[in-house]
Amino acid sequence: MKVVQVKCPNCDLPLNMEMKDELFYCSNCGTMHTREAQRVEQIPYEIADFRKDTLIDNRVYIPFWRLCTDFRIRSRDVVGGFFDKLRQGLNGDNGSGSLYIFVPASHMDTAAFRYWAVHLTLNNPRYTTRADFAGTRRMPASTSRDEAIEMADFVALTLEAEKPGVLQYLDYSLTVQQAKVVYLPFMSSPSGLHLAW
Amino acid sequence: MSDRLSVGLNCPSCGGAISVTEGESTTNCRYCGSTLYIEGDNGVGTVVFKNKLDRDAAIKATQVWWRKGFKARDLKNVGTITEVYPIYLPFWSIGTRVAGWVCGYEERSTTDSKGNTRTEKVYKEEMVLQDLHYSDIACDPGDLGIRSVPNFSGEASFEDMDMIPTFESTTSHDDAIANAKADAIERGRESANVPNITFEKFHVLVRKVSMIYYPVWVVRYTYQDRMYMATVDGVTGRMLSGRAPGDPLYQSLAVTAGTSLGGLAAAGGIITLISFDSEVGIAGVILGLIVFGATYWFFRHGSEIVQGEFPDRKELSMRINGQTMMDRIRGLRI
Numbered sequence: 271m272k273v274v275q276v277k278c279p280n281c282d283l284p285l286n287m288e289m290k291d292e293l294f295y296c297s298n299c300g301t302m303h304t305r306e307a308q309r310v311e312q313i314p315y316e317i318a319d320f321r322k323d324t325l326i327d328n329r330v331y332i333p334f335w336r337l338c339t340d341f342r343i344r345s346r347d348v349v350g351g352f353f354d355k356l357r358q359g360l361n362g363d364n365g366s367g368s369l370y371i372f373v374p375a376s377h378m379d380t381a382a383f384r385y386w387a388v389h390l391t392l393n394n395p396r397y398t399t400r401a402d403f404a405g406t407r408r409m410p411a412s413t414s415r416d417e418a419i420e421m422a423d424f425v426a427l428t429l430e431a432e433k434p435g436v437l438q439y440l441d442y443s444l445t446v447q448q449a450k451v452v453y454l455p456f457m458s459s460p461s462g463l464h465l466a467w
Numbered sequence: 468m469s470d471r472l473s474v475g476l477n478c479p480s481c482g483g484a485i486s487v488t489e490g491e492s493t494t495n496c497r498y499c500g501s502t503l504y505i506e507g508d509n510g511v512g513t514v515v516f517k518n519k520l521d522r523d524a525a526i527k528a529t530q531v532w533w534r535k536g537f538k539a540r541d542l543k544n545v546g547t548i549t550e551v552y553p554i555y556l557p558f559w560s561i562g563t564r565v566a567g568w569v570c571g572y573e574e575r576s577t578t579d580s581k582g583n584t585r586t587e588k589v590y591k592e593e594m595v596l597q598d599l600h601y602s603d604i605a606c607d608p609g610d611l612g613i614r615s616v617p618n619f620s621g622e623a624s625f626e627d628m629d630m631i632p633t634f635e636s637t638t639s640h641d642d643a644i645a646n647a648k649a650d651a652i653e654r655g656r657e658s659a660n661v662p663n664i665t666f667e668k669f670h671v672l673v674r675k676v677s678m679i680y681y682p683v684w685v686v687r688y689t690y691q692d693r694m695y696m697a698t699v700d701g702v703t704g705r706m707l708s709g710r711a712p713g714d715p716l717y718q719s720l721a722v723t724a725g726t727s728l729g730g731l732a733a734a735g736g737i738i739t740l741i742s743f744d745s746e747v748g749i750a751g752v753i754l755g756l757i758v759f760g761a762t763y764w765f766f767r768h769g770s771e772i773v774q775g776e777f778p779d780r781k782e783l784s785m786r787i788n789g790q791t792m793m794d795r796i797r798g799l800r801i
Contacts, residue, residue, distance in 0.1 A: 275479050276493075276502040284480065285502040290493045294502065305492075305504050347665075349590045380564070380596040413672070420670040424566040427668055428594065436590040437570050439666045 291410035318397035331408035333375035335418035351435020518682035525684035557605035567669035569659035593659035612708030612775025708775020725762025
């Protein structure tokens with residue numbers, strides 16, 4: 271076991287992050303990178319801006335992996351769900367196409383993980399971006415890109431399984447074309463976390 | 468485990484001692500604030516628990532254990548400790564998250580008032596999303612009777628590793644990950660409870676991988692010229708596993724009481740069945756047979772009291788590279 275001081279792969283300055291985070295962020299040049307064993311990789315990211323009326327003290331950024339995917343369904347077997355099948359037949363819609371899948375990069379309990387992954391994938395967020403975090407606290411990331419791709423498959427399958435009817439079989443493919451970390455603005459309150467853009 | 472552990476490493480920037488949470492690979496130096504990354508073997512963090520017991524404490528724990536349960540009543544007077552020594556055992560500790568879907572159906576049969584039986588399919592689609600923990604000994608446990616990490620709290624330190632014989636891991640990192648993933652899928656599938664599966668897809672994320680070296684005291688003793696062994700937790704001091712002689716008196720009492728009660732229950736059941744043609748009679752016969760079975764089990768196994776995780780008695784004679792586990796322990800003893 272060996273301990274190394276983390277330095278930015280772009281500007282070579284040592285990092286002094288206040289929290290433990292799998293995504294290492296250089297506040298000097300803005301580069302974000304990950305480390306796995308001895309492999310260092312720079313990660314593309316976006317920071318969404320907060321709604322103006324959000325109280326500064328309640329602001330928190332939560333990282334998500336945004337995966338641009340191509341989801342193709344070759345065949346499915348669903349019991350029941352007559353009207354949904356009829357709608358799909360009339361529209362020629364078999365559920366295939368491009369899909370932006372959002373996977374929480376922070377550790378969340380299983381219920382929160384499922385809620386935010388499904389909610390944001392069904393309702394892709396639209397936001398304006400900013401260049402830095404402006405001192406706003408952020409939740410640490412703990413999910414790697416490869417893990418996010420695994421979970422994206424689960425999210426896509428969840429969307430399909432939660433349609434009307436009882437799924438019995440699904441033959442599909444999911445291809446990830448692009449992966450990016452997106453820091454989404456949230457507002458923390460006694461009732462939980464709420465989106466704030 | 469959420470406890471922070473002192474791992475005997477120093478910050479490369481300021482030289483301050485580093486503490487980390489088990490299984491995590493990043494930390495911040497509490498003295499200079501530098502962000503640090505811990506490179507383990509294949510990303511594995513190693514944690515060595517500090518031994519807190521001495522020889523006398525291990526002997527005392529064993530002697531207290533002798534007095535408990537249905538062990539031979541004269542064991543505390545006749546039993547003779549022959550060897551006492553500590554060893555370090557390696558364990559894999561792996562946190563996983565399993566996510567997936569299981570689809571299929573369950574067949575339910577109903578019988579109507581005319582005696583016609585009808586079977587219908589109840590279709591199911593079940594989501595699996597769970598955080599799990601997998602722990603398994605990383606060497607062959609042989610006849611130690613220990614398979615999982617006894618405890619997750621304690622002080623960590625590498626200093627005892629030079630003093631106490633250490634069993635090397637014989638399970639590879641990849642095998643441990645594969646076993647943890649297979650375990651997560653199996654537990655996920657079980658939790659879905661779909662008897663006839665037509666489609667399933669699982670994903671398993673490995674959250675934390677640690678190799679834990681845990682101190683265990685091995686206590687060997689004799690009773691009436693027979694050798695026995697017990698193990699004591701080197702951190703908490705509690706008994707982990709062991710074999711001890713049973714007491715013939717308890718066996719005799721159990722046989723007498725068991726056959727009497729079983730016979731009464733079975734005979735009562737048969738009489739009730741013949742006289743009243745009641746289902747209570749069948750229940751009585753079944754109860755009698757269960758009591759007979761339990762009596763036989765106690766008679767058969769009561770000659771030796773066993774505590775611990777012994778998956779199969781056949782493993783007692785398991786050999787590793789031509790050596791039994793006991794041979795290896797003897798060879799490591801200081």
